Structures are given as C-alpha cells and as structure tokens.
Amino acid sequence: MLVAAAVCPCPPLLVPEVAAGAAPELxxxxxxCADAVDVLATARPDLLIVVGPAAHAGRGPHSEGxxxxxxxxxxxxxxxxxxxxxRVADRPLPPSLAVGxxxxxxxxWSDAPVEGLGVGEPLETERCVSSGRDLAARAxxxxxxxxxDGSACRTLKAPGYLDERAEAFDAxxxxxxxxxxxxxxxxxxxxxxYELKAAGRAPWQVLAGAxxxxxxxxxxLYDDAPYGVGYMVAAWS
Numbered sequence: 001m002l003v004a005a006a007v008c009p010c011p012p013l014l015v016p017e018v019a020a021g022a023a024p025e026l027x028x029x030x031x032x033c034a035d036a037v038d039v040l041a042t043a044r045p046d047l048l049i050v051v052g053p054a055a056h057a058g059r060g061p062h063s064e065g066x067x068x069x070x071x072x073x074x075x076x077x078x079x080x081x082x083x084x085x086x087r088v089a090d091r092p093l094p095p096s097l098a099v100g101x102x103x104x105x106x107x108x109w110s111d112a113p114v115e116g117l118g119v120g121e122p123l124e125t126e127r128c129v130s131s132g133r134d135l136a137a138r139a140x141x142x143x144x145x146x147x148x149d150g151s152a153c154r155t156l157k158a159p160g161y162l163d164e165r166a167e168a169f170d171a172x173x174x175x176x177x178x179x180x181x182x183x184x185x186x187x188x189x190x191x192x193x194y195e196l197k198a199a200g201r202a203p204w205q206v207l208a209g210a211x212x213x214x215x216x217x218x219x220x221l222y223d224d225a226p227y228g229v230g231y232m233v234a235a236w237s
Contacts, residue, residue, distance in 0.1 A: 001136055001137075001140065001141065001142060001213070001214060002135075002136045002142050002143070002144065002210045002211050002214040002216070003043045003045055003141045003142065003143060003214070003216075003237075004039050004040050004042070004043035004045065004143040004144075004216070004235075004236060004237045005040075005143065005144040005145075005146060005207055005210070005211065005216070005234075005235075005236040005237075006033075006036035006037050006039055006040050006143075006144070006145050006146065006233075006234070006235055006236075007036065007146045007148075007177050007200075007204070007207065007232065007233060007234040007235075007236075008033045008036060008037075008099075008100070008103060008145065008146070008147055008233050009029070009033075009147070009148065009149045009150075009200070009229075009230075009231040009232065009233070010052055010053070010095065010096035010099045010100065010147035010148060010149060010199075010200075011099070011149065011227075011229070011231070012070060012073045012095060012098075012099060013026060013227075014026060014029065014030060014033065014099055014102070014103070015070060015075070015077065015099065015102050016030075017070070017075045017077050018070055018073045018074070018075050018077075025226060026226065028222065029222055029224075029226075029231055029233065032221040032222035032233040033103055033222075033233055034103070035221055035233075035235065036221055036233050036234065036235040037103050037104065037145065039235040039236075039237050040143045040145060042237070043141070043143050043237060044112075044141065045112050045139070045141045045142055045143035046112055046113075046139040046140055046141045046142070047112055047113055047115070047138055047139040047141070047142050047143070048082075048104075048112050048113070048114045048115070048142075048143045048144070048145065049114075049115050049116065049117055049135055049138070049142065049143075049144055049145070050081065050097050050100040050101065050104070050114065050115070050116045050117070050144075050145045050147065051116075051117045051119060051135075051144055051145070051146050051147065051203045051206050051207070052094065052096030052097045052099075052100055052116075052117075052118060052119065052146070052147030052148060052203055053094075053096050053118070053119055053120075053121050053147070053148055053199040053200065053202060053203060054094035054096060054097070054118025054119060054120065055094065055120075056120070057091065057094075058091070058092075058093070058094025058095075058097070058118040059094075059118045059119065059120050060117070060118060061115065061116065061117055062081060062091075062093055062097060062115065062116030062117070062118065063081075063115060063116075064081055064082040064083060064085055064113050064114050064115055065080060065081065065082060065083060065084055065085040065086075065087060066080070066081045066091075066092070066093050066097075066116060067079065067080045067081070067092060067093065068092045068093035068094075068095070068097070068098035068101065069092070069098075070098065072095075079093070079098050079101040079102045079105060080101060080105070081093060081097065081100075081101045081104075081114055081115070081116050082101075082104070082113060082114030082115070083113075083114070093116060093118075094118045096118070096147040096148065096199075096203075097116045097118060097147065099147060100116070100145050100147045101116075103145070104145065112143075117131070117135070117206070119131070119202045119203050119206060120202065121194065121199050121201070121202055122190075122194060122202075123202045124190065125186060125188075125190050125205050128202050128203075128205035128206045128208070128209060129186060129205055129206070129208055129209035129212075130209060131206050131209060132205070132206040132207060132208060132209020132210035132211070132212075133209045133210065133212065135206070135209075135210050136209070136210040136211070136212075136213075136214070142210070144206075144207055144210060146200075146203045146204065146206070146207045147200075147203060148198075148199055148200020148201070148202070148203040148204060149198065149199050149200050149229050149230060149231060150166075150169070150170040150173055150174075150198050150200055150225070150229065150230020150231065150232055151163070151166035151167075151169050151170050151193075151196035151197060151198045151229070151230050152166075152196065152197035152198070152199075152228065152229045152230075153165075153166040153196050153197060153228070154166050154167060154170070154225040154228045154229065154230060155225070155228035156228075157227075157228055158225075158227065158228025158229060159197065159228065159229065160196065160197040160228075162228075163195070163196055165192065165195075165196065166196050166230070169188075169189075169192060169193065169196055169198065169230075170198075170223075170225070170230035170232070172184070172188065173185075173188060173198070173200070173201075173204065173230070173232060174220055174223045174230075174232050176188070176204075177204070177218060177220060177232055177234035178218050178219065178220030178223075178234055179218050180211065180216045180217055180218030180234075180236045181218075182207075182208035182209070182211045182212055183208075185204045185205055185207065185208035186205060186208045188201055188204065188205065190202075190205075198230070200232075211236065214236075216236040216237060217236070217237060218234055218235065218236045219234060219235050219236075220232065220233070220234050221233040221234060221235060
C-alpha cells in the first residue's frame, strides 16, 4: 500500500553542478524538493520507487544500484539509485531518474530498497493507473518519488513557446497534486499534456493509480515556471 509520495520536477538544472552560475535561481525549488523527500523517509517505507518520464531506452524497471552520469549536460558527476549492491546495471538511468537519485543521495534516508520505473510520455492513462496499482501492491509500505515537469509552454522563451492553454493545465495539475486527489490527476487530458510537452502527466497518473485506496493528505510546496516550464513540488502522507 502507498504510505507516502513526493512529487518533484526533473530538470537536470536542479543539480547545482549542472546549473553552474545559475544555480542560485533554483534554490527555493531545491529546498521544496528536499522537504518533500523528507516526508518519504519519515514514512519508513519497505520499498521506495522512483517514477519518472523516459525515452524509449530508459523505459521500464530499473533495479537498485543502477547508475547514471550528467556528462551529457557537461558535468562529470555520477549518481546511483539506492545502495551499491555490487552488480553492474544493464543500462543507465534516464535523466529524470538520475535527478531523483541525486535528490535521494542528498537526503536523510532509510535502509529501504530503492528501485526505479521509467514511464513513456505517451503512455495511455489507463495503463498509467494500472501500473500505479501494481506498484502499490509491491510491499506493505510503499513510497513513491514521482519526477516530472508541467507544461513547457508558459512563456515566449519556453522550450515549447507560448501556448495560452498551458497556465490552466498547470493550475489544474497543481490543485490535484496539492490536494492529493487521484481522480483529478486521472482527469488530466493526456493529448493536451503531450501538446504542451508536460512530461509529468504520465508519472502523475501512475501516482494516481497507486494512491487510489491510500487516503493520503497532500501539500503543495512549490508552484512556479521560472524558465517557462511548470515546476510543482508536493508531499503526500
């Protein structure tokens, strides 16, 4: 059963070494992410699963000990998902899970196993929800770290340029995340999310499936679009 969840965005710029001189601009976002992750440790889960958007090669499960680097973003920095179990993972973590692993490495954490799940951005809502149900059934006490951004179309300089529908989409997502409302997350329009380049939609709907019977309370810790991309942080417990 799901006992806690943290929802964080996944731009590599969250990692100060990647952001370099621009790092202070996201200090408030980093603090909110750290506060959300602390909720996971407090819940004392038997299993933690990091869920995030992934391109084709990164989709599916990732075992504890899987690694990644941020060399593709100009920084020779490596991360590991959970503990080093002395085995070599068959593939690297996708960027979203790498950012999640970085957040966990910098957090007060427990000895619970940590696994990952890369989710394709076009994954249908029904399959997202079903995957979430399966994750929640993995252990008596399951926690999720859910990585994903809102729309990338909030300003003229945003990666997806300005789309007048983006602000309303992000507002609906923020309300659902802040209220820990699985039904409202399921109601997010997958086609619209794809058009707005909202990579968090599928991971959020995985969370919705996991939380169906959990009766958790939510807190919205951050909601802004500093680079024209919607970044939201929430804690469910």
